[in-house]
Amino acid sequence: MKAFNSLNALVCPLDRANVDTDAIIPKQFLKSIKRAGFGPNLFDEWRYLDHGEPGMDNSVRPLNPDFVLNSPRYAGAEVLLARENFGCGSSREHAPWALEDQGFRVVIAPSFADIFFNNCYKNGLLPIVLAADVVDRLFAECEANEGYSLNIDLPAQTVTTPDGTAFTFDITEHRKHCLLGGLDEIGLTLQHADEIRAYETKRRASQPWLFA
Amino acid sequence: MTAQTLYDKLWASHVVREESDGTCLLYIDRHLVHEVTSPQAFEGLKLANRPLWRKDSVVSTADHNTPTDHWDQGIQDPISRLQVETLDANIKAFGALAYFPFKDIGQGVVHVMGPEQGATLPGMTVVCGDSHTSTHGAFGALAHGIGTSEVEHVMATQCLVAKKSKNMRVSVEGQLGAGVGAKDVALAIIGKIGTAGGTGYAIEFAGSAIRGLSMEGRMTLCNMAIEAGARSGLVAVDDKTIAYVKDRPLAPSALQWDAAVAYWNTLHSDEGAHFDAEVELKAEEVAPQVTWGTSPEMVVDVNGRVPDPALETDAVKKAGAMRALEYMGLTANTAMTDIPVDVVFIGSCTNSRIEDLREAAAVARGRKKAANVKQVLVVPGSGLVKQQAEAEGLDKVFVAAGFEWREPGCSMCLAMNADRLLPGERCASTSNRNFEGRQGQGGRTHLVSPAMAAAAAVTGHFADVRKLEAV
Numbered sequence: 245m246k247a248f249n250s251l252n253a254l255v256c257p258l259d260r261a262n263v264d265t266d267a268i269i270p271k272q273f274l275k276s277i278k279r280a281g282f283g284p285n286l287f288d289e290w291r292y293l294d295h296g297e298p299g300m301d302n303s304v305r306p307l308n309p310d311f312v313l314n315s316p317r318y319a320g321a322e323v324l325l326a327r328e329n330f331g332c333g334s335s336r337e338h339a340p341w342a343l344e345d346q347g348f349r350v351v352i353a354p355s356f357a358d359i360f361f362n363n364c365y366k367n368g369l370l371p372i373v374l375a376a377d378v379v380d381r382l383f384a385e386c387e388a389n390e391g392y393s394l395n396i397d398l399p400a401q402t403v404t405t406p407d408g409t410a411f412t413f414d415i416t417e418h419r420k421h422c423l424l425g426g427l428d429e430i431g432l433t434l435q436h437a438d439e440i441r442a443y444e445t446k447r448r449a450s451q452p453w454l455f456a
Numbered sequence: 457m458t459a460q461t462l463y464d465k466l467w468a469s470h471v472v473r474e475e476s477d478g479t480c481l482l483y484i485d486r487h488l489v490h491e492v493t494s495p496q497a498f499e500g501l502k503l504a505n506r507p508l509w510r511k512d513s514v515v516s517t518a519d520h521n522t523p524t525d526h527w528d529q530g531i532q533d534p535i536s537r538l539q540v541e542t543l544d545a546n547i548k549a550f551g552a553l554a555y556f557p558f559k560d561i562g563q564g565v566v567h568v569m570g571p572e573q574g575a576t577l578p579g580m581t582v583v584c585g586d587s588h589t590s591t592h593g594a595f596g597a598l599a600h601g602i603g604t605s606e607v608e609h610v611m612a613t614q615c616l617v618a619k620k621s622k623n624m625r626v627s628v629e630g631q632l633g634a635g636v637g638a639k640d641v642a643l644a645i646i647g648k649i650g651t652a653g654g655t656g657y658a659i660e661f662a663g664s665a666i667r668g669l670s671m672e673g674r675m676t677l678c679n680m681a682i683e684a685g686a687r688s689g690l691v692a693v694d695d696k697t698i699a700y701v702k703d704r705p706l707a708p709s710a711l712q713w714d715a716a717v718a719y720w721n722t723l724h725s726d727e728g729a730h731f732d733a734e735v736e737l738k739a740e741e742v743a744p745q746v747t748w749g750t751s752p753e754m755v756v757d758v759n760g761r762v763p764d765p766a767l768e769t770d771a772v773k774k775a776g777a778m779r780a781l782e783y784m785g786l787t788a789n790t791a792m793t794d795i796p797v798d799v800v801f802i803g804s805c806t807n808s809r810i811e812d813l814r815e816a817a818a819v820a821r822g823r824k825k826a827a828n829v830k831q832v833l834v835v836p837g838s839g840l841v842k843q844q845a846e847a848e849g850l851d852k853v854f855v856a857a858g859f860e861w862r863e864p865g866c867s868m869c870l871a872m873n874a875d876r877l878l879p880g881e882r883c884a885s886t887s888n889r890n891f892e893g894r895q896g897q898g899g900r901t902h903l904v905s906p907a908m909a910a911a912a913a914v915t916g917h918f919a920d921v922r923k924l925e926a927v
Contacts, residue, residue, distance in 0.1 A: 260779070261772045262651060262751050266891045271872045275521065275535040277495035277542050279604075289893045298535055327772055329652040332685070333889060334870075335587040336493065337603035358621075358655055358687045359587055359601055366605035416619065418479040429605075430506070433613040436473055436481060440509075440615055443472045443483055453708035453716050454485050454580065456512035456553055 246368030247426030251349055252395045256321035257386045258312055264333035269342040272297055282338055283345030287313060323394050325382055326353040331360025340367045350396050354379045365419050372413045459726035461623045462690050463658040466598035470581050472615055481615040485580040489516040490566045491543040493585025497608035498546040509614040511551035515575040518543055518558045519565045520872045524835050524862035527559055564838020564864040567591040567805035572840055574704025578693045578720040583610055588805045590681040594674035596693035596723040622656055622732040627663035630739035635922040638673035639905035642680035643745035647755040649735055654686030661691050665739035671700040672811035679806045683752040683888055692724035746792050746918050747890045747903040749780035758920045764788035783892055784900050792918045796828055799883040800913040802906055803835030804869035807886035810844050812906040817850040819910035822927040825858035826916030832859040835867040871896045884912035
């Protein structure tokens with residue numbers, strides 16, 4: 245997993261509530277057995293004017309000029325600014341894979357759906373919850389100022405606007421540690437293999453029907 | 457000892473270790489695996505040369521990509537076929553307690569197959585790379601969806617890294633009216649608390665109306681917990697739970713049965729247990745529900761009207777409602793019963809069990825598909841559900857009504873296979889999500905119960921199933 249420390253990057257505003265993971269990456273792209281290459285199909289049904297299918301040359305497809313991601317002004321954005329309940333619906337990890345593959349490292353929203361929120365951390369993508377009025381302010385500033393960038397500092401847990409206003413965000417120690425180090429969580433858990441085995445032995449004795 | 461909720465008990469009994477920030481290693485008893493969210497996880501194991509920690513925890517089937525007709529021709533789409541064959545190969549290489557491949561009689565939607573096989577038991581932790589894993593909470597099991605990285609993590613360690621959620625209780629007291637079922641209750645709850653209302657919570661469904669539901673009904677309700685934002689839904693164990701589990705292929709043996717039942721009977725919230733949030737509904741006030749928009753919270757009674765966004769005061773909500781009406785091709789204040797449908801889909805992990813098919817067949821019996829309805833798909837949840845329905849003659853009822861009787865799978869719930877809506881088509885669907893494009897790009901989904909879907913099929917528009925004229 246890519247480590248995350250700090251970032252000063254362009255912000256792309258996606259001004260819709262309840263953006264679901266079906267919208268982030270439509271189902272036909274879930275047929276892939278690979279983990280990479282989903283970026284060009286991020287928000288496929290909003291981003292292109294035609295119907296997308298796996299295997300198409302996305303570089304020649306007609307773009308929807310009204311979709312924010314296609315605006316030259318936001319090209320190269322690494323911070324996605326979103327509305328409440330971002331990432332709701334399907335548990336597909338292809339959603340954070342697609343965001344990460346497109347180049348996003350941070351999503352800021354007033355709230356996230358639980359499964360999506362959790363999936364982000366496994367992929368070096370930092371989801372940040374800020375209060376709704378702060379997010380309103382960021383939307384207004386982003387839309388008013390071309391080239392609007394935010395500074396994201398994970399060690400300090402702050403989001404800082406160009407005028408120097410800093411907003412703090414919460415993250416668990418465990419997630420922060422894993423993101424900062426880009427750590428393999430399975431490797432970390434396997435350091436506790438003896439405890440897992442001890443738990444399993446007890447469980448096998450008390451609930452033998454759970455073991456074949 | 458302090459009074460505990462059912463969720464507290466399930467959580468505490470699975471904690472292997474806890475960090476100072478509350479992050480836990482949670483032991484996983486059952487891992488359900490399907491073809492879409494597992495290939496990258498198996499690939500990860502191979503790359504790191506890691507085995508499955510406990511292969512007897514894995515129960516698997518192929519469901520999302522499988523076709524629902526012409527099974528003799530196999531899977532036509534080469535990309536779908538590769539994904540299903542990849543699952544076959546991975547299960548062969550890594551092992552599993554049970555596997556129900558494409559065309560096996562036990563194959564079906566993973567959340568129908570699990571309980572049906574006895575792979576889901578009370579008191580278990582159950583995970584699957586699918587958000588509708590909440591379904592299994594109907595058995596007093598702690599069940600929720602996970603992403604593919606977590607699928608790999610559970611495969612390699614038998615644990616999840618997780619933090620405890622908060623407790624919410626949704627109580628539904630009283631008796632549901634005739635023609636009103638678990639799906640209507642689920643949609644009414646989501647309409648009340650919103651699609652993010654349960655975010656951060658495990659929801660326990662309680663009250664006399666919930667106790668009155670069959671296991672199939674409880675599964676429908678817990679299935680939709682995720683549409684209310686809650687990763688897990690729960691219902692306490694009672695005699696219905698235990699009767700459903702008894703004699704299932706993977707249920708405890710006769711020797712272990714009494715001990716298992718004694719434990720299962722402790723799986724309920726204690727008197728006086730603390731819930732962080734409480735929601736109450738009166739069963740008598742729940743009418744048949746129909747969604748009008750592109751989020752499950754955009755829902756009204758069938759006798760209601762499409763809401764007017766002009767009356768919405770919240771700017772973000774107003775914009776969402778206007779966008780939804782445009783996508784759905786609807787005008788504010790239209791009576792729901794005046795909206796014609798093109799396609800009807802009866803199936804999905806929400807509503808494809810035998811009781812759902814009986815409910816739809818009861819409406820279809822002696823009636824015909826309306827002329828304006830192009831297609832009515834009935835997709836049983838598994839090969840065993842299909843077999844049972846055919847033994848009861850339900851297939852003949854559907855076919856006589858002009859409905860199509862298909863092979864089992866996820867089908868048009870998410871339209872990964874060939875079953876999908878065309879742009880602009882309007883569907884009365886028993887599935888769980890009415891998101892833009894969910895059932896096919898440009899398709900317009902209205903979520904309803906099986907009885908209401910059948911009523912729409914025979915009348916050609918949304919209709920109050922309680923008011924259908926007798927045949």
